[in-house]
Amino acid sequence: MWRFWNQVNTFYVAGVLRGVTGKGIDTDRVFSSSAKVHIGVADFTTGEPFLLKPKTGEELLQAIQASILMPNLSNDVVLFDDIRYVDGGFTKPHILQLAIDKIAATHLLVLTNQDQTVSTIPFLERFLNHTLFRWRMPAALRFAAHERRKERRKVLESMKTNYSVPYALVWGNHSITSMERNPVKVKQVVESSKKWWCDLFSD
Helix, strand or coil: CCCCCCCCCCCHHHHHHCCCCCCCHHHHHHHHHHCCCCCCEEECCCCCCEECCCCCCCHHHHHHHCCCCCCCCCCCEEEEECEEEEEEECCCCCCHHHHHHHHHCCEEEEECCCCCCCCEEEEEEHHHHHHHHHHHCEEEEEEHHHHHHHHHHHHHHHHHHCCCCCCEEEEECCCCCCCCCCCHHHHHHHHHHHHHHHHHCCC
């Protein structure tokens, strides 16, 4: 967290996805599935949401890298069709609303990484975005970043009355903090999460 010039190296993550550690994504299997793949991102300049539709393995990996690139924590640059994109959570309106409007889904499962009661970003993040990390984001993107949890809540609330497709919401439980560095706790959380998902989908 003290590497202020670039806290998150998304190119390292992209390398892992490409198999540098021996556990990369088999992109052929992804595209052989009947599921249609969309990756939600934000336009770096405007903060507007956009759904990428990768057609090749390389496009898929680039889209995933863009989707995890939090612009306040990383100054990496990822281009898709010569347009710079970043984390899809940094959008206004929220990327979830665009996905609901554009994708003809039969069912919807929404997973969040915050507790249901959390609706604002931490004061420290807000402060850093306005000071130390201000140079990393255009004004529109910074504003979208500050409003992202509130915007998401608006979409989730509207789903209860305006969405006709069966849906489920899974909220986070604060089992781990974003700055956790204890490898034992990280492993415990990962293993318990895997068990939870296996139990959920085995029913």
